[in-house]
Amino acid sequence: AQSVTQLGSHVSVSEGALVLLRCNYSSSVPPYLFWYVQYPNQGLQLLLKYTSAATLVKGINGFEAEFKKSETSFHLTKPSAHMSDAAEYFCAVNRGRDDKIIFGKGTRLHILP
Amino acid sequence: KAGVTQTPRYLIKTRGQQVTLSCSPISGHRSVSWYQQTPGQGLQFLFEYFSETQRNKGNFPGRFSGRQFSNSRSEMNVSTLELGDSALYLCASSPVSSGNSYNEQFFGPGTRLTVL
Numbered sequence: 001a002q003s004v005t006q007l008g009s010h011v012s013v014s015e016g017a018l019v020l021l022r023c024n025y026s027s028s029v030p031p032y033l034f035w036y037v038q039y040p041n042q043g044l045q046l047l048l049k050y051t052s053a054a055t056l057v058k059g060i061n062g063f064e065a066e067f068k069k070s071e072t073s074f075h076l077t078k079p080s081a082h083m084s085d086a087a088e089y090f091c092a093v094n095r096g097r098d099d100k101i102i103f104g105k106g107t108r109l110h111i112l113p
Numbered sequence: 114k115a116g117v118t119q120t121p122r123y124l125i126k127t128r129g130q131q132v133t134l135s136c137s138p139i140s141g142h143r144s145v146s147w148y149q150q151t152p153g154q155g156l157q158f159l160f161e162y163f164s165e166t167q168r169n170k171g172n173f174p175g176r177f178s179g180r181q182f183s184n185s186r187s188e189m190n191v192s193t194l195e196l197g198d199s200a201l202y203l204c205a206s207s208p209v210s211s212g213n214s215y216n217e218q219f220f221g222p223g224t225r226l227t228v229l
Contacts, residue, residue, distance in 0.1 A: 043223050103148075
């Protein structure tokens with residue numbers, strides 16, 4: 001079975017500070033991994049995805065994530081937080097092709113002025 | 114291309130009623146998935162349809178059902194509504210996958226269902 005654990009349901013960072021959102025996964029096969037962002041009253045938008053190519057994945061809005069197989073992690077980072085980054089972030093995993101996607105419970109990111 | 118659209122955006126029902134939600138995928142996408150999002154449970158997978166056939170199903174009671182039409186539009190039905198069915202229902206569509214490609218999903222804005 002596959003699963004996703006996001007550490008911290010709420011994370012607060014100051015504007016301009018480093019953003020680090022943690023995600024650990026378990027999967028019986030090499031996974032595909034995703035980060036999605038959800039702004040208030042909107043659906044989810046794909047930030048970035050890992051598909052077994054480069055382990056460091058760059059996404060939209062300055063976000064990136066690194067796949068670390070030894071740590072079964074796929075943490076999301078951004079060097080400098082912006083007020084517009086305030087949203088809920090979801091890590092997700094699937095095994096590809098016809099498999100369903102499993103989402104973590106989400107981390108709400110708060111940006112402090 | 115137009116994105117995934119969901120109608121209605123907001124809905125208020127009372128316990129015991131039934132409800133039908135609609136989802137129009139991105140043009141050319143043949144896979145449609147449905148999710149229930151609540152503050153306590155997060156995003157939970159309901160089911161996925163591909164070419165009018167249910168391909169995957171989550172752990173929800175039989176009161177939750179769906180279907181997909183030949184034009185890939187999908188509907189989700191919930192019968193005998195309960196207070197706990199209050200949630201944001203999200204629809205996501207996927208392009209036809211080939212080989213070992215991943216199943217990237219494109220989400221609609223959701224339908225906010227409130228059961229009183």
